[in-house]
Amino acid sequence: MHIKSIKELELGAGDRVFIRCDFNVPLDEYGNITDDRRIRAALPTIRYCLDNDCKVVLASHLGRPKGYDPKYSLKPVAKRLHTLLKQEIIMAQDVVGEDAKSKAKKLQEGGVLLLENLRFEAGETKNDPEFAKELSQFGEFYINDAFGVSHRAHASVEAITRFYDKNHKAAGFLLLKEIKYLYKLLENPTRPFLAIVGGSKVSGKLGALINLLPKVDKMIIGGGMAFTFLKALGEEVGKSLVEDELIDEAKNILDEAAKLGVKLYLPVDFVVAPELSEDAPVKFVTFKEIPKDWMGLDIGLASTRLFREALNDVQTILWNGPMGVFEIDKFARGSIKLANYVAESYATKIIGGGDTASLISKAGVDDEMTFISTGGGASLELLEGKELPGIKALMVEDGQ
C-alpha cells in the first residue's frame, strides 16, 4: 500500500480541484495572522494546480467555532493568500451555501476560491456524509494537504474521500512531505537515532514513549514529565508536576529502556520557582536539591550540557515537547539552549509540530531544522504508531 501523490493524477486545464488545506493559523486580538507558516506550506500544491490551469477551491477550518462566528472567518487567510500568490482570491461568504456555489460555478481556469471556515457547519466534525457530499461537488478531484487534521475523521478529511475513486483523490505535497519524514523516520532512521521528548505530562506522551522506545538508540526526557520519572527513581521533586498514577508506568519505561539498551537521559538540574509566574523568584538547583515548596519549570545549564554531549554522535534527532515552560522567558532558556545545540548538529532533525515548532521559532533556528511538522496532534499520533484516518483514506494498492 502507498499513498497516492497529486502528481499521479491527470490534472488538466479547467479541472476543478478541491484542496483541503490546514489554514488553522494563530491570530492576534485584532485578527492579524501572527504566524503564516501553515499558509506558506500549502503553496506548492496550490501553485501546482494553478500551473495546470485548474480551477482551485480551497477549504480549511480555523479555531473551534460552534457554528457561524465572524471571529473565525477565513477572510484574513484570503488576504494573506492574495499577498503570497499575487493573484485574486475569491472569498465565499459561506461553506456550502448559495454564495459558495455560485462563486464556484463562475470560477475561471487558474482562479482560486476559498470557502468559509468548515467548522461553521456542524457536519464537518461529525464526519457527516451528506455534508461531505456537498463539499465534493466543488471538485472532480480531491486533494488532502492538511496534515494537521489528518488524525481527525472529519467530513472534509475522511467522509469526502468516499465520493472519489482512486484516480481522483490524492495527497498534496505538504502531506507527502510530512509522511515522508515522519513515517520513514520511524521505519528506517539513520542511526544513532535520538528522541527528545518533553512537554507537560507523561499521560500526553505515553503512547509515543512506548512506541518510540524500541526504535531509538537514545532518549532524552525533559519538561514537566521528567518529574514523574525522577519520582519513580525515588527522588524528591518538591511541588513539581507529577502524575502519581503513572509512576509505575515510568518505572516500566526505565526498565524497558535498560533491557533494550536504550540510553535514557533525564535532566540533572532545574530552574525552580515557588509558583508558575513571570514574577516568581528563581533558583538553580541539582535534581537532588529541589526545595520542598518549589517546582521545576525548566532544565538547568548542566542538563543542557549533558544533552549536548548525548547529541554529539547522533545521525537522526526527533524532538517533541519543550524542556520547560518556554512561554515564560525565565523558563525558556533550557529549551532554547537545547534548540541551538540541536541546530548545530549535522543530524537529520525532525521537529514535531505544535509547541515544539513554536519553541524552535522562538529560538530563531527554524532554518537549521531538516523538517518541522505542521501538525502537533497528528504528528504525535503518528509517533504513537496510530493509523491516521485522513491518510488511510488515500492509500491505494501498490501498482495502482
Ligand code: AMP
Ligand atoms: P505538551 O502539550 O504536553 O507538549 O506540553 C507543552 C507544555 O508543557 C508547554 O506549554 C510547557 O509550558 C509545558 N511544560 C514544560 N515543562 C514544564 C514543567 N516543568 N512544568 C509544567 N509545565 C511544563
